[in-house]
Amino acid sequence: MHGNGLGAPSPEQVEARAREIAMIDERDPDEFTDADWEQARREETKQNADLVDEWEVTPTDTGHRVGGEEEEESLGELLVTDGVEEANHDQMLEARKEEIEQEGDII
Numbered sequence: 001m002h003g004n005g006l007g008a009p010s011p012e013q014v015e016a017r018a019r020e021i022a023m024i025d026e027r028d029p030d031e032f033t034d035a036d037w038e039q040a041r042r043e044e045t046k047q048n049a050d051l052v053d054e055w056e057v058t059p060t061d062t063g064h065r066v067g068g069e070e071e072e073e074s075l076g077e078l079l080v081t082d083g084v085e086e087a088n089h090d091q092m093l094e095a096r097k098e099e100i101e102q103e104g105d106i107i
Contacts, residue, residue: 008045014044015037015040018039019036020089021040023096024093026099
């Protein structure tokens with residue numbers, strides 16, 4: 001797998017997300033808009049940048065503890081928030097897929 005630079009999503013990642021956005025908005029995923037593409041690019045870039053920041057380690061790093069319990073609570077809250085957002089996204093996408101299937105059964 002080849003990278004696209006630090007925090008840069010691949011065009012395939014952006015396109016897949018743009019299709020999801022169109023589908024959630026009850027539009028044909030094959031006809032995603034420029035606005036869908038831009039939203040997807042922003043989301044994917046932020047997501048990839050967060051991963052790069054979190055895991056940036058060099059061979060000479062010996063590690064160190066930063067902050068106290070307050071930091072840990074913030075990390076926990078961040079993880080919960082991210083998990084809830086991802087779950088909401090997945091639920092919206094699955095609900096839309098089910099709607100499309102049901103509409104297909106009616107016709």
